[in-house]
Amino acid sequence: MDNPVIATPLNAAKIDTDGLTVAELGHTSKVNLRGDFSSSTVNNALTTLLGMESTLAPNAFVSNGASTLFWLGPNERLIYTDSDPETIASQWRDQVGTGAVDVSDYSTVLRLSGPKVRDVIVSGAPFDVHPDEFKVGQCAQTRFGNASILLSNHAETPVFQMQVRWSFAEYAFEYIKRVANYV
């Protein structure tokens, strides 16, 4: 039973059509962090554990290569990281004394690029993704069809990421595949 298969809900499925490319990222370590992000304790923890600042505007994300920090709520952040999520979570609990949970497998991440991306997204999301309204570096939790998603804008070209719960991944993927023919 050594080196077991590391599965993702879509087994790295891809879409490659005219104007749209979609790929499921491989397994990504994620940690949900809670606390008062204006406090120095939290700031220190972020700096020592992840080398990041805690100043982050609502609906925005920052990345330092190794880790990406997303705003989820006033006292809630989500981190994608290369380090071990369990370790980060437990150290966070020790240093900050608030909540931290490994949620690596809770959801998967789709990476969408190509000129059709925005039309595909708004087919299912009531959220305005026009470049003037949703800029690179911004993220938003919203709805895609019946699925709650975390949407983030990573490049002008554009490149979007859509995080979706494991059990909704197939639905979201099929949704994207279908509307890709319509837009």
Add this chain to the structure above:
Amino acid sequence: MSQPQRLSAGGSIDRSKLLSFMFDGRQYTGYQGDTLASALLANGVRLMGRSFKYHRPRGAIAAGSEEPNALVQLETGAYTEPNTRATCIELYDGLVAKSQNRWPNLEFDVGAVNSLVARFLPAGFYYKTFMWPASMWMTYEKFIRKAAGLGVSPVDDDPDVYHGTYAHCDVLVIGGGPAGIAAATAAANGGARIILLDEGNDFGGGLLGTSDNAASTSYIDGALQVLEQNDNVRLLSRTTATGYYDYNYITALEKVTDHLGPANGGDAPRQRFWKIRAKQVVIAAGSIERPLIFADNDRPGVMLANAVGTYINRYGVLPGNDVVVFTNNDSAYQVALDAAAAGATVTTVDTRRNVSSELKSKLEQNNIRLFEGHAISSVQGSKGVESVRIMQLSEDGESVQGQAWEIVCTCVATSGGWTPSCHMFSQSGGKLKYDESIAGFIPDPSKAKVSSPNFSAGACNGSFTTHACIEQGIAAGAKAAAAVGKTASASSVNAFAVSEIAQGAIAPLWLVPTVHPVGEGKAKHFHDFQNDVTAADIHLAAREGFVSVEHLKRYTTTGMATDQGKTSNLNALAIMANIQGVSIPEVGTTTFRPPYTPLTFGAVGGQESRELFIQERKTPMHEHHVANGAVFEDVGDWKRPWYFPQAGEDMHAAVQRETLAVRESVGMLDASTLGKIDIQGKDAVKLLEMVYTNNWQKLAIGSCRYGLMLNEHGMIFDDGVTTRLGENHFHMTTTTGGAARVMSWLEEWLQTEWPEWEVYCTSVTEQWAVMAINGPNARDLLQELTDIDVSKESFPFMTMREGSVAGVPARVYRISFTGELSYEINVPARYGRHLIEALTEAGKKYDLVPYGTEAMHVLRAEKGFIIVGQDTDGTVTPHDMDMDWIVSKTKEEYLGNRAQVRVDTKRDKRPQLIGLLTEDPTVVLPEGAHIVAEVLDKPPMPTIGHVTSSYMSPNAGRSIALAVLQDGINRKGETVSLAMMDGSVHQALVTDTVFVDKEGVRVRG
């Protein structure tokens, strides 16, 4: 001769593209750019349909979506579409259409007998009869139903696909006529994000039907070019704004491929449904001409004046060689001139006596005869106008007098004035005001809804000349752009050079008299053509007291047809106003309800149909279950293995085998769908103390405890096992269906009631893949795969251990829903598939059996474990479930506590959970069967309880059941009767709820 009414030149049709089509089985030809209606008229076909009630012969009266008459059954088979307006169907090669609501055919329709007995069928006649004998109503009704209903539904599933999408913009412009184009152009110039939509296939609105067609179209094209080049502008033709909802949320239907004909759209959807959120809206929806209401004004060939003009100027079709123009305003004079120019013999009849000299001379120059102060008193010809009689109107317009002139004609172009299309403004929540000068309602901007800012411009605002429309469009576009912080410029809008006839005042004449009083004589004055509602019906309604607008509508059905009264509502109001001697606004106006034009159901659903209707949620082990032949059960949105039939097994056999195997050796169940919530923070225990009925203070780290949740009514609403992972860290499980509800329940209390508490809840349902292994061999099986010491002593019941299972990190909970030795192995979801394969492999020597939810239900019932939602129903307390043991006697407060001691909740003899053993052990009681207080020969019989769970238990070697029974806890040992729906009765012994291993040794083994 083909297309006898087609003019030799003119119009914006493409005469190089000859199209052939079929109507009622006959072959015809038309041109690219025709509508079905214009093509039929070109072929001299005036008769296009039959009316709803009297089956009167009808032709098109309009050239647009307001058409009430010319409804056809478009195409056949799976692609067929009932009640489709011939005036809105773009012609394509091979089009097939049939007329509706007639039998055997359009020319000869048996249903027309209704018009012979019409006088016995006034408005609301059905309320007054068909009552005797009572038993006959259903028979009468069968015929009524057959007679009603216009077109027929397809009988096959819709082969087409639809696309729904959201859209956002700064300014939405509804209507692409002169006003809308001007508004969009002015607003776009300052960089605002614009959507301009129009229901036509070409932009231009009314301009497309005007005489100087060439000049008008070139003006439009000029404007459109500029808009097309602007990246911030989205132009949507063939798109109708269907609804205007709060906060400037506008829905619109785009007909993407309908104009290509069935199955010619390729990958593109048939229709697209837009859900548009606009910061500002410019409504430039135009106006709709009203017919004059005169005797037999429904004969094929009687048309709205602007429709006649449109057919001539836009489609190059002359609807009739002899045309009578009948009007009470100036707008129809241009139509008279156009018809004459097209070679028709034209007579103009004007109800007014003061026609301007300018107009008179124009008519003279074109040899058009004019009757002033006259009216059409009758129409000859049933399947098409053959002639009309005109007589002089009395001063007051109440009667006709003098000699009747007979004028031979095949087309009557009538105009009773124009009704601004206020639908969108009204739907937005705005109120209308009556404008005498145009005899119509217009938007009252002072009574608009603050949350839906919009501007009306052009004809829908009561301004009917093109120049006025453009001016208002510019102004509205500028205001809208300014309101979103963008500058706009009027200069960007080209000047409109085409000259127009000056419009004088309208002289309303709401009902054209005949020699008979209204409702007498043979002739009928129709205002609602499709529903066959006449002026006489309005008189009757008034007579019987149905005077409020809504009563009038509902009693006579005026305005309720598929055109929703676009051409009839104002006429109906006015006639009622005259009858009552009040003003039109005093009668009121009916509310405009969405959609503006009928909206395809499939389009509203968009892509969220079939596989995308509701997601199927699957666990990481799903594929493995499929490979093992699982039959799945829908639990919420989840697909859960129900049972795993082997060759030749039915459900019963499979479930019996799985159930036995678990107690004999070991079985495994996918328990991943149970809700899981990670709870942390120094006040975590306080939260558990409040949401569960029992105590949590003393739970040791690494230990598990079962808990019940109550709502504030004191009723059970969820349950599950919660484990203490650390001093301030818990792992809660919930029912599968309750996961979201419980998460929301915890957050609600934490955020709204106890915000000062430091507790953090995170859903981790899908973080973990869970396999439960149950049975005497569960320990040995687990030992093969783990480094955890699973010995009885070091890993007791109701504790949790962390370690590695099958080489991956795992949390193993020793808890049991079967009463067997049991472990629930949680691994990160990415290893779920790996775990189940490892278990299957290692399980071989223990004859490990995968089992599904049904066997799980039997196993737990054998132990009397309840399932929330099956044995409970939202009206039961812990005491009702005989679970007082789990309710703390020491806690001051927990949610639902006070409700436990209300008069009704603490009374005795409430229904309580008990076990039932049928006298005949082979009888499995149907779930839902009722226990009766006494057996009578037939219902009604008083009931005292019902069966909640019932199974054949291989381990008990007989059938078992759980039930709720009034005062059940005190009735153990009694025998009760259950009355079946087939009349049979079963006796059963009331027992406790544990049927297997009453001492509970196995679970601790």
Add this chain to the structure above:
Amino acid sequence: MFIINCPYCGDRDQTEFSCHGEAHIPRPTETAKMTDDEWGEYVFFRTNPKGYHRERWLHDHGCRRWFNALRHTVTDEFVATYKIEDPRPPIPGEGGRS
């Protein structure tokens, strides 16, 4: 279809939210001392005004925060949204009343 201003995320479409009824109904303490009528009042009886209504909303497809709103039940228009811990914004036209 409302636009709702989430105090944390800003303006969002109504379909991201769910409404959870009248706001500012604290759970009584010492419930054991309450009469059935007092308990019934707390659990079941609501003002249900035809006019301004203070109610609780949850941004469930968003930041999953609960917040309060002041909304008119005839026009359905929002006057304000505010955080649970914020003071109640006044009712329009009624001066300081909150």
Add this chain to the structure above:
Amino acid sequence: MKAYSLFSLARNAMSYHRNWQQAWRSPDPKSKYDVVIIGGGGHGLATAYYLATQCGISNVAVIEKGWLGGGNTGRNTTIVRSNYLLDASAGMYEHAMKLWEGLSQELNYNVMFSQRGLLHLAHSVHDMQEIGRRGNAIHLNGIDSEFLTPEQVKEMLPIINLNCRYPVMGGLLQKRGGTARHDAVAWGYARGADAAGVDIIQNCEVTGVRVENNTVVGVETSRGFIGAGKVGSVAAGHSSVIAEMAGFKMPLECYPLQALVSEPIKPIIDCVVMSNGIHVYVSQSDKGELVVGSGSDAYNSYSQRGSFDLIEHTVGPLCELFPLFSRLRMLRQWAGIVDVTVDRSPILSKTPVKNLYFNCGWGTGGFKATPGSGHAFAHSIAAGEMNKIAAPFSIDRFNTGALIDEGAAAAVAH
């Protein structure tokens, strides 16, 4: 009152329908009535009708702020059924059903009550358990109910997609269920009540309830004060407003409830179809329109406007269960204001104010109860005590906890 019949119709046709009399008078309010009914909807008019025709109290006024039948009576989906689980509900709705069965003759007005059958579909094991329990309960209450297999469902509804997202596992049929013409019910009761001496006063809004030493003495209206020995409030969506005038609160909240109809088509479904699993609620009217019930929004509102997403979540399921409807079209959508109690059962009750009685809280299910509700309420007002059928629906139940919780009894999913 001149009787309606085929003959009267023929006779009037001869005189070009010039001689039909008013269906009801439009009297000016008297200064005092024995009973004033607030609300000219179906329930209020039925209450007045039975007061005057069965309880010997004809000095009655029905006060309606708009036009009669203009509230939920004219906005519902016209479904009639009595297949309820709990005894109290069964008592009320079956009482109504029995009255429905002779109503056209009783009123001499064709309310087009059509017992074309009402079919509940089950889409899961849980649904099957629910209809299993309800079917048995209904049967033992002496009300007709039968179970159908998926094959039998298909026989009744050839166009149904049995294999939809949650496949149809069975059905529960009430043959006596069906539909009625909603407007006709209001008009028929109004005509009957008027003929029995009841004053129906439209366009008259109640602006206050006058109470003297805790006893109601009349109502303030837009047409002045109207005295009353007893007052029955049957104001549906505005019950909380009336209660506030009288100085107490009700266990009610108002929500928009939406519905829609399709264009008329030739007959395609005969019975009424209800599916809680897929969320479909559809029947076809005699005019040929598919009448589709939508959901109620979760926010309080008196606007008679709902949110469009509910329409999406109504039409989607409709096309899932009946895929061939996809090409048909929605003709009209609208909303009403429903007053809802926590246990989804109505309130027929005395109130803290003497001689003031409330009939409200019918939520989304009031139309089907119209005759029963009016009948029970009339007899209760006349007696000054809620009668056997009305008694369980007292306001007290929210304090004692003796809820009549049809909703909860349908149970949460496990």
